[in-house]
Amino acid sequence: MDSIKIALLGLGNVGRGVWKILHGHRDMIREYVGVPIEIKKVLVRDIHKKRDIDVPFHILTTKFDDILFDEDIHIIVELMGGLNPAYQYIRKAIEKGKHVVTANKAVIASYGKELIQLANQRNVLLRFEGSVGGGIPIIAALTKSLAANEIETVVGIINGTTNYILTQMTRYEMDFNTALKLAQEKGYAEADPTSDVEGEDAAFKLSILAFIAFGVQVPPQDIPREGITRISEKEIQYAAQLGYTIKLLAVAKKHDGKLDLHVHPTLVPITHPLAAVNDEFNALFIKGDAIGELMMYGKGAGSLPTGSAVVGDIMDVSCAMMSGFREPYAYRNVREDLYINGEGEGEYYVRLEVVDQPGVLGKISTVLGNYGVSIASVVQRGRGERVVPLVLITHRVERKKLDLALEEIKKFDVVEEVASILRVESHSS
Ligand SMILES: NC(=O)c1ccc[n+]([C@@H]2O[C@H](COP(=O)([O-])OP(=O)(O)OC[C@H]3O[C@@H](n4cnc5c(N)ncnc54)[C@H](OP(=O)(O)O)[C@@H]3O)[C@@H](O)[C@H]2O)c1
Known part of the structure; x- marks a missing residue:
């Protein structure tokens, strides 16, 4: 073979x-693969569209x-x-014996397993690093x-748009809408940002990670998720007073033989490596039984x-073609026994708006205690106003128990509202 021919869709x-x-990097790639990689055809919607690259007209097709x-x-x-x-194009390409x-x-989140199986049957490679x-x-x-590892945890900041917005809100005490507008001006957010800010994009990626790291297949729409639209600059400031920063985390974590899988805005301790991931950057924090912690x-x-x-994937497939070695990635066996549990145990941040008078904290602590919820830290600041925030961080607790306690607490005359409940990521979990 004197060149590898590819098509871009x-x-x-x-x-x-x-x-x-x-x-x-044409020369470097040729040296690495052994032959040049040539783009033979490119599928687009509009062949007359102006583009910032010089594409020979005859290779464009609709x-x-x-x-x-x-x-x-190939x-x-x-x-x-x-x-x-x-999806149909990828399927047809694999059926035709082409690598994808x-x-x-x-x-990949919706049809990854099926397409991997089909690619293995057809003895072609399917790569999806991007x-x-x-x-x-x-x-x-x-x-x-x-x-070689049993993976215990994959926790990621895997949506750059929301990370950029939360970073601006934290650094400059900006409100959500101003930060979103800035993200749109800088090209970090789409005109319609719904999929990003509502956590859908992160859920798609988490679904792929759960399959790759744990062999667990959960359709993205079944992953419990919450976006960042309800996070206020006030919440970020209270979190900071307690030593945390707020990040949109995609979490896949084994706990008591179950896999907890969810996407939520979460308080991350400022000492945690993920707390330092700012602006549009992404990061994945992994724990494996042999490697320990890795980011x-x-x-x-x-x-x-x-x-x-x-291009790394294209080169990988090309090298496999050149060497005649078609071994697919060894994906983990599908594990149906790992229970998917998005409302699992965890530490929680709770902000209550309460009447500023003596004994309120005592009353609330008693109810929490009755439901087995213990408080790790608390911030109560008088502002000289009738109603003030009372911010609590709980120790590890089942979400169900916390909700029951809060239902009871809500009924107190001195409690105006349960203003916010957020998850807390700890170093140890
Ligand atoms: N953008 C990123 O930073 C990023 C990061 C990670 C992954 N991805 C993924 O990469 C993929 C591409 O994203 P992108 O941002 O490059 O998208 P994009 O800028 O919207 O480009 C899409 C391209 O596909 C062509 N196209 C769309 N539908 C078509 C159809 N039915 N028939 C023929 N051509 C069609 C369009 O043709 P015309 O040019 O003629 O309109 C355009 O060239 C997506 O799956 C995305 O999730 C993107």
Whole structure:
């Protein structure tokens, strides 16, 4: 074989990054793989669209069949996004015996297991490093370098948009809407930011991580999640007074033989490595029984960082083709016995708005105690107003017990409202 021919499906942000890396590092890539990698065709919606790269017009097409039935094309690189037609195209490509590289979290979260099985049956490779954590090589780490570990925990900041917004709110005491607007101006948030700020994007990625790290398959829509739209700058300030910063965490954690899986805004101790992950950066904090604690940090999105992951996958597949070695990644066996439990035990932050008078804390502590909820720390600041915040951090407790206690506490005349309940990430869990 004197060259490896590929086709790109999509030439948007990531597609153009892939194009630039493949052309900019052409010689290095040829040396690494042994032969050049050539982009033979590119599928787009609009072949006349102006782009910031010089693409020969004759390689552009709007018909997927031009690519599917081109026997010279070895690898199809899907960078269109969305579930369909991306899923159908990937399936057809694998059925046709072509290798596939994709950065599509929606397709992999929803159909990953099925597509991996199909690829194995057809003796082709399917790679999707860019689908989680952009440029951070988390899939390869979990499937190759950390394969000898029983993974206990994967906790990630895997959405750059929300991390950027929360960082601005924390640093500059900004409200959510101002920080969101800034994120949109800087290109870190889409015009419609719903999927990011409501935690849906993180749930897609967590679904992929749960499968790769634990063999557990949970459709993204079944993962309990909460976004950051209700986080106020006030909450961030109270958390800071208690020694925490608020991050949107995607959590997959084994506890008592169960897998706790959820996406929530969470108080992270300022001494925790994830607390230092700011702006649009992503990070994954992993605990394995042999490796201990490990953290990977980097750019979780963007044309070139994601392009780096995609081109790495293309080179990996190309090397496998050149050596004739087609062994797929060894994915973990599917574990149906790990119970999925999004409302598991944990430490919680609770903010109550209470009437400022003596004995209130005592009354509340008694009810919490009756339900087995013990308080780790408390902040109560008089502001010279009738109603003041009472902020508590609990020790580890079942969420159900906390909710029952709060139901009772809500009924006190001196309690105006239970204003906020947030999870707390601890070093030890
Ligand atoms: N952007 C990131 O930072 C990032 C990070 C990680 C993963 N990803 C993933 O990478 C993928 C691509 O994202 P992106 O940001 O590059 O998207 P994008 O900028 O919207 O680009 C999408 C490209 O796909 C083409 N396309 C879309 N639907 C098509 C269809 N039905 N038929 C033919 N062409 C079609 C578009 O053609 P036209 O150019 O003609 O409109 C465009 O070139 C997504 O799965 C995304 O989740 C993105």
